[in-house]
Amino acid sequence: MDQQSDRRSGWSWWYLLFVIQFIVSLWVAFYNKVEPSWVGIPFFYWYQMLWVIIGAILTAIVYFATDA
Template sequence: MAHNADANRAAKRWLWLLVIPWIAMIWVPSYNKVEPQLGGFPFFYWYQLFWVLASAIITAIVYFKTKTRSNSGASAGDAR
């Protein structure tokens, strides 16, 4: 039981990674500019596109680090 509580605490620490993209996108003055351009796109647009991709990667990392391992240890009798 104590091991399960420690695992839950460790899993909750990974959830803090999800705050990074939120802060990056909510703080508009940090990216509300035209320069530097990348491929002809103003900074405002490619910065947001970058965070779409980065958020997907961060979400995947958090998912795999926090998903329960009990599903992988299910017995054969539970399968349908």
């Protein structure tokens, strides 16, 4: 049945990399600040933009690791 065959359909420990993206995104108090700013851009803005890129890289890692 559906639930019993999860072994094949597959949980992977690599999926934990996704949890990081949620924690980072939802922990607003951590990044609601101006300093350290970067080329004049407040932390609040460049930090979140940086995580768009890191999130894409993490997703790519999960893709390659689980798609064998």
